[in-house]
Amino acid sequence: MCRVDEEPEPSGTGGDADMDVAFTTLLEDSIEELYESAPCGYLSTLMDGTIAKINTTLLNLLGLTREAVVGRKRFTDLLTVGGKLYHETHFAPLLRMQGELRGIALEMKTAGGGRLPVLVSSLVKHGSEGEPLLIRTTVFDASDRRAYEEELLRRRQDAEQARAEAERARAEAEEARRQAEADRARLADALAVLQQSLVPTSLPDVPGLETAVYYHTASADRLGGDFYDLFPLDGKRWAFFLGDVCGKGPQAASLTSLTRYTLRAAALHDPEPAAALTTLNAVLHERYAAGGDPRYCTCVFGIVEPATELGHTTVRLASGGHPPALVLRADGRADFLPAPGGLLIGILPTAPIGTAETTLAPGETLLLYTDGLTEARTGPDRGNLYGEDALLAFAADRAPATPQETITALTGLLKSFGDGLDDDTALLALGVPATHPSLPPATNNPR
């Protein structure tokens, strides 16, 4: 340091003096001392490998004495078996060829039987004629570096293992997901089969009649509580029914199944609409209510006899506690067809059944529906019910309409309810075509 406002001080005093002392000490440090106590190992060998000179640092690292080494051992004698092999096959040939090698990793053995990882650099000294004279070698203790590398390796192996475990866990999760999906698919298949036992997949063709149907199930498992059917009774008459069982899910499905097949069997036995429902009432009451577990359904059961010539088709209905059927007339009117006095099917040993009858002219359509339609919640806060008055007005707006037109319009209406439609809904429409199709040959249409 130097203060600019003062004369420079004579050298050899103050701070400079300390540095001079350090230099003097260094100069007094003999070259021999530097060689012996250098921070790395040195050794010099003859060209055949015999050790001619070795420094104290290296002797200490290996735990050997100078007397045991100099003139008695070759460099390779200081190496482990692996080190020796590598030296013979790579190190020595390369050194002979290049005259110099740097930073080669080898293992030396210590007097205590241990291994010492080292980094070795060697240089061949040549004489004035270019002939090789001896090999000078430096040896760095690489224990720390080896430990560091082993740690790195261990960390990498740990990371690799963790990755493999994560991969295995992912594969297991994937397998579990696949299994769950397979289970779900199997369950969905089973439910679909079950669902087909509740409602027909398609309606049969009825000569002289048009039909259309729509079925909406609100429950996630698609097991609805609504049901419908249409089937032939004899050559002239067809039976149909539509209803709604209490409850939801599998329990409702088993009730639906019992109801459907009871009605089919009853209709074949006694094709009077009221008789079919009376039989169903007795069966359900005996099966459930009599045992203290009342289950019931509402149902409209009908018999239709299509006109075989241009003319009116007769429909007779019986109802047990079901909302009234709706008729879309050819002149644009829409009317309910009430069958009053009927009761829920299945709660009393004998139940009153309501009946009604009407005729359908060409272009007229009879609609059966379940209360999912009329009980749908509407309005901004879903606080209102859609109701029968709104349904009647909706139908009157569209009359006259074919069964398919009626169902299509109502399907759109149901969609417009969004989440206000929270119940199963079934729709079944039967109608007489406006232009009656020409009759098939009499041979195909026995009377």
Next chain:
Amino acid sequence: MSPLNITHRDTATGPVLHVAGELDYAQSTALRRQVEQLPLERGQCLVIDLSGLEFCDSTGITALLVARQHAQAADADIALAAVPPNLMRVLAIVGLDQVFTIRPAADAV
């Protein structure tokens, strides 16, 4: 969804159950249980007061039918009181207005 709240009081003519909230698929079982364990004597009238009822689906109607069966088994009567208009409309459609005695209010005779 409003929780179902059932309160029970005894009168000279029989027990009165006041049912408030939503009588739906998830909650109807509670009413069924309570009704099935209700002690009833011959000649009493079980009144179910529905003045606080906000919603009733088909399983709620089942619970009312269970109550009716329970009353019949004990030779007792049953009446529904203060039936909300929506439920009254449904009861009329399904014909149950002819099966249950309907009263305007719990204390009306």
